[in-house]
Amino acid sequence: MKGMTIIVKKTTQLIAGMIFLYGIYIILHGHLTPGGGFAGGIILAGSFILLILAYGSDFLILVRKESGSTIYENLGVLVFLFLALTGLLFGGRIFFANWLPHGTPGELISAGFLPLYNICVGIEVAASILSIFLALIIFKEEILK
Amino acid sequence: MELTISVIVGFMILGAIYAIHARDILSAVIAGGIVGYSLVICFLLIKAPDLAIVQIVVETITLIIMIAVVLDSSRTEAYGRFDGQAYATAGAALVILLILFWLFRHASASLDHFGEGTLRMSDAYINGAVEKTGSVNLVTGVIFDFRGYDTLGEATVLVTAVLGVLTILRIRGRK
Amino acid sequence: MIVYWLCFILFLTGLYGVITRRNLIKIAISLSIMEFSCFLFLALLGYTKGGEAPIVDPADPVRTYVDPLPQAMVLTAIVIGLATTAMLMAVIIRIYRKYGTFDIREIKNLRG
Incomplete structure (x- = not known):
């Protein structure tokens, strides 16, 4: 796959970082504003997909395998499960117990475990979508070769 | 409110019919995008901003993946001659649709009117x-x-x- | 009431496409159209007249809100829909590389 023109590449350089930051904002404020782990994770994957589409094979030479993103994906699910299991250990013997202090509703650091769950799900969704896209792109490259 | 959503869902049905009957696969994929992006407006109108923000991103990624697949392979629609099997398939489809329509007419008698009933658990x-x-x-x-x-x-x-x-x-x- | 009927007609349009079309990509598009109609129907069931979006203002909490339960269900279902569509696309592109066509009736006759 060929890259696009220099104008697209420069614009993508400027924009991709802002899209990444917006995804992080959506994930971290998931318990205060609309959004959350699912939406933010897909936006994070979208910033990488934008870079891959604009730069083509020149960018893809760096990441020839998709093993890195699958490691993050499995790590996200395992940490999510571990956080749920801590409720079984320390809380009231309930799976998914929210035993951290809740704090004041409306503050950034509040709601106990929910922001941590949001971060785990965000990492997991972003890595999943990126793995699927990388698998499609690498398959296409191997066919063309 | 109900009328606005009805008009948008009507556009979604038109887009779906065009997506099914288009001769070019690429235009069929883009017409499928009409349905997805109209769904975002419906979600915003019925006060579901979480769903809207997820759906607009998901629809974009889906379109990118589908267009990548279509541009990589053939774009022509598979048209054959109208033989007996095609007519039999269309007839069976119409019968199934009529039966489902009749069933939904009976099931909709127990639905509340739009925006008036609430679920018991809410x-x-x-x-x-x-x-x-x-x-x-x-x-x-x-x-x-x-x-x-x-x-x-x-x-x-x-x-x-x-x-x-x-x-x-x-x-x-x-x- | 007419919104529910239009939702069901959208579902039937997708079902018609799944049954009658012969191109694999059009079958995938029709499946996603059926998914969208189900999402819209579930989200419409949770709407309350005069309701606000389900985000509580701690300073002024006494209002009527839209039911958050169907929205949460649909939110997870949308992401699962993306994953299943991507997997369907992977199967379709693999089939195209093996047989060279999207037509399901030709693929059935080829017996590779």
């Missing part, structure tokens, strides 16, 4: 939810606290789908 999820979960966004509270098992299952389904895609695309075919 009080338990709204009243006092902020004190129970500490989350101002009620949808996040439902997803991660009241219904955490669902989210765990969803994450498992996502991992399984990625494993399936990697298994299908990354293995070498038998030479």
Whole structure:
């Protein structure tokens, strides 16, 4: 796959970082504003997909395998499960117990475990979508070769 | 309110019919995008901003993947001659649609009118939810606290789908 | 009431496409159209007249809110829909590389 023109590449350089930051904002404020782990994770994957589409094979030479993103994906699910299991250990013997202090509703650091769950799900969704896209792109490259 | 959503759903039906009958596969994919992006407007109108923000991103990624697949392969629609099998398929489809329509007419008699009835469980999820979960966004509270098992299952389904895609695309075919 | 009927007609349009079309990509598009109609139907069931979006303002909490439960269900279902569509696309592109066509009736006759 060929890259696009220099104008697209420069614009993508400027924009991709802002899209990444917006995804992080959506994930971290998931318990205060609309959004959350699912939406933010897909936006994070979208910033990488934008870079891959604009730069083509020149960018893809760096990441020839998709093993890195699958490691993050499995790590996200395992940490999510571990956080749920801590409720079984320390809380009231309930799976998914929210035993951290809740704090004041409306503050950034509040709601106990929910922001941590949001971060785990965000990492997991972003890595999943990126793995699927990388698998499609690498398959296409191997066919063309 | 109901009229506005009805008009938008009417446009979605038109886009769906064009997507099914288009002669070019690329225009069929783009017409399928009409349905997805109209759904975003419907979600905004019925006060569901979480759904809208997820749907608009998901639709964009889906369109990118579909267009990548279509541009990589053929764009022509598979048209054959209208033989007996095609007529038999269309007839069977119409019969199935009529039966389903009749069933929905009976089922819709017990539905409440739009915007008037509420689900019985909704009080338990709204009243006092902020004190129970500490989350101002009620949808996040439902997803991660009241219904955490669902989210765990969803994450498992996502991992399984990625494993399936990697298994299908990354293995070498038998030479 | 007419919104529910239009939702069901959208579902039937997708079902018609799944049954009668012969191109694999059009079958995938029709499946996603059926998914969208189900999402819209579930989200419409949770709407309350005069309701606000389910985000509580801690300073002024006494209002009527839209039911958050169907929205949470649909939120997870949308992401699962993306994953399944991507997996369907992977199967379709693999089939195209093996047989060279999207037509399901030709693929059925080829017996590779």
